Amino acid sequence: MDNRAEVRQFLSSRRGRITPEQAGIEPYGGRRRVPGLRREEVARLAGVSVDYYTRLERGNLHGVSDSVLDAIAGALELDRAEHDHLYDLARAANTSGRKRAAGAGGSAPSKVRPELQYLLDAITEAPAFIGNNRLDIVAANTLGYALYSDMYRNPSRPANHSRFIFLDPRAHNFYTDWDRAAHTNVAILRREAGRNPHDKGIAELIGELSMRSDVFRTLWAAHNVRRHYAGTKFFQHPVVGLLELNYQVLGLEEDPGHTLTVYPATPGSTSAEALKLLASWAVTENIVETAQAKVGS
Structure with missing residues (x-):
């Protein structure tokens, strides 16, 4: 699974389902061309810069802290499963190439003890x-x-x-x-x-x-x-x-x-x-x- 693409699509899809009214904020900017929050609004809610959130939503979770992930999850109103999923995506993004190679193909066994x-x-x-x-x-x-x-x-x-x-x-x-x-x-x-x-x-x-x-x-x-x-x-x-x-x-x-x-x-x-x-x-x-x-x- 392409981690960057997964991160990008997951965050943008979660952003697209929340309106400014639902988030309790004044709409940012003028006429809206797409449904949901803008990146600037998510950044404001999460307490991070627009540039930093834009980097995250483009699929780059490298080095992101737990506190930032929690803030993003709160801004996007993620439920428990979605919150955990965001952490899973971040963990995959911050796993070294050597560890990824060692874990590749690590399916759970098809038989049991x-x-x-x-x-x-x-x-x-x-x-x-x-x-x-x-x-x-x-x-x-x-x-x-x-x-x-x-x-x-x-x-x-x-x-x-x-x-x-x-x-x-x-x-x-x-x-x-x-x-x-x-x-x-x-x-x-x-x-x-x-x-x-x-x-x-x-x-x-x-x-x-x-x-x-x-x-x-x-x-x-x-x-x-x-x-x-x-x-x-x-x-x-x-x-x-x-x-x-x-x-x-x-x-x-x-x-x-x-x-x-x-x-x-x-x-x-x-x-x-x-x-x-x-x-x-x-x-x-x-x-x-x-x-x-x-x-x-």
Whole structure:
């Protein structure tokens, strides 16, 4: 990922969404040709010179201090995910060439330690899976494989959330709000790309999706980022129907680049009963063996 271009496009897109009225300042200068704040107004809000902010927005974050980043984030009204993303971009800009070369291609492994599979298998009442920073599913429990069974239909590729959402027509039925799922997925992938700017696997995935999906390409150009740790999701599973599942995403400190996601249903709910049916179906159809065979092929 081109760090300078990413910085330039991210900052200019955030600047363009805020009006002087929203920022609580008097408009600077005369007639406005573009929406949003001018660079001069952002500089004033952040307490830096116009020349310095212009340098930053042109993609040069070399040597920028945390205090300046915080001031820029405040001026542009960045949320937590956007603030973190700006820090990620600055870190990448200030990493030496030697360190960049050493980190190039450092994708998270596509397999997990046996102990993590044991952990997944111990979770029996909720779908659970371990994902990497390319948004692949690298391991799952029985209900996890069953929930995402459609994602394992292509044996030539690892199960990947982004490819499924943008390249598989079944995803439009699986996600009850496909548009929201698509927006969220792109925002998560962009955050991962910012955190791992020299990851060849992420870059190749972005390139593939940009070539094959007009929707992805449009959403990617918006430069939105998002944190994704907890909430509720709705799925229309082809076997058991509508599922309303809570989710929690947990980082794995000993396994950088991997997260554990668990989807429990509210106890006593229709979704909890549906998960019981899903577990029975998974055993009857040998879902785990089929999915693992495709992953290993």
